[in-house]
Amino acid sequence: MKPIPFNKPFIIGRELSLIADAVALGHLSGDGAYTKKCNRWFEEKLGCGKALLTHSCTAALEMAAILCDLQPGDEVILPSYTFVSTANAFVLRGAVPVFVDIRPDTLNIDENLIEAAITPKTRAIVPVHYAGVPCEMDRIMSIAKKHNLLVVEDAAQAMLSTYNGKFLGTIGHFGCLSFHETKNIISGEGGALLINDARFVERAEIIREKGTNRSQFFRGAVDKYTWVDIGSSYLPSELVSAFLYAQLERADEIIGHRRAICSAYAKRLVALEQAGHMRLPHFDEHSNGHMYYLLLDSLDTRTAMIAHLKTQGVNPVFHYVPLHSAPAGKKYGRVCGSMEQTDTLSERLVRLPLYYEMNQADIARVCAAIESFYAR
Numbered sequence: 001m002k003p004i005p006f007n008k009p010f011i012i013g014r015e016l017s018l019i020a021d022a023v024a025l026g027h028l029s030g031d032g033a034y035t036k037k038c039n040r041w042f043e044e045k046l047g048c049g050k051a052l053l054t055h056s057c058t059a060a061l062e063m064a065a066i067l068c069d070l071q072p073g074d075e076v077i078l079p080s081y082t083f084v085s086t087a088n089a090f091v092l093r094g095a096v097p098v099f100v101d102i103r104p105d106t107l108n109i110d111e112n113l114i115e116a117a118i119t120p121k122t123r124a125i126v127p128v129h130y131a132g133v134p135c136e137m138d139r140i141m142s143i144a145k146k147h148n149l150l151v152v153e154d155a156a157q158a159m160l161s162t163y164n165g166k167f168l169g170t171i172g173h174f175g176c177l178s179f180h181e182t183k184n185i186i187s188g189e190g191g192a193l194l195i196n197d198a199r200f201v202e203r204a205e206i207i208r209e210k211g212t213n214r215s216q217f218f219r220g221a222v223d224k225y226t227w228v229d230i231g232s233s234y235l236p237s238e239l240v241s242a243f244l245y246a247q248l249e250r251a252d253e254i255i256g257h258r259r260a261i262c263s264a265y266a267k268r269l270v271a272l273e274q275a276g277h278m279r280l281p282h283f284d285e286h287s288n289g290h291m292y293y294l295l296l297d298s299l300d301t302r303t304a305m306i307a308h309l310k311t312q313g314v315n316p317v318f319h320y321v322p323l324h325s326a327p328a329g330k331k332y333g334r335v336c337g338s339m340e341q342t343d344t345l346s347e348r349l350v351r352l353p354l355y356y357e358m359n360q361a362d363i364a365r366v367c368a369a370i371e372s373f374y375a376r
């Protein structure tokens, strides 16, 4: 039988014809017609003040870190259970990531532990919406306001998830999205910076254009195009933007389909949860169906489960090695408080295959393989 991969990049409709159109339009570098269409799509659909497409979520996080104007030794509070880019973007500015433990139910940063991590050097909080499930943003925003901190949402996994009626990525000062091929909406590599505080828009455009005032020049706002600030090249090519736009046109359908896969998993696996073998993920109609994971009883069970599923042609994967225990995490960051939840949950989590083209038979095969592990 054909193996079931963990992830499979997909084309949903007009991706290739829009790339051909971008070529025909004769503008292949950044900020042509398709990049502008994508930016507008985000601004209208998500209701963010300003959206700027980037070549990755890593790039969007780096831009946000520059916009936070961090000085060497400044501190940034974030979970340890996240992707390296969440921390690296700030370390590149000379800042110190301060890791806080996660909640056992959502695996998101525990908002009740944030205030204890604040020092006179703290400048920002970086909530990561793991699996597209929202962090407690009301609480986080009120802590930030009280202590005059900026909030950068790492919404890489959270495109089109909502929290109290607002899209994730539009609540903090900045939101960072990813369109990497493992995310819900894809363009191979790709990302966007959402800027929800108008004070930062002008500088964001400059940083994204290698530190030049090119955008202002093209708008006729200045008469010279010159180097005015630090910056880098954070633009995607029009070929990437055209591909992405074809997916954005059908974003709701893609998200709906992923949610249905998560529901199908939940429906069938709930019996194993009730039997006490595992915990299924926190999941509701406000999240985007980004990920379906199981929390098993131990690292040994996880290792055995992954090996068993592979013999059945099913390819699950585990996820992050917590950053506080990684070599660079120890060198550049520090922890605040116990990391108990992060340490135990990260060892017991296994992610099941989930991709757009997955059908009911595939889901049934994955579930049957899990059931057969417990029936041995």
Ligand SMILES: *Cc1c(COP(=O)(O)O)cnc(C)c1O
Binding pocket: 055, 056, 057, 058, 059, 082, 083, 085, 086, 128, 154, 156, 157, 177, 178, 179, 180, 189, 190, 191
């Ligand atoms: C995928 C991911 C990123 C990085 O996204 P890229 O677009 O690959 O740079 C950052 N943070 C989290 C939480 C992610 O899942």
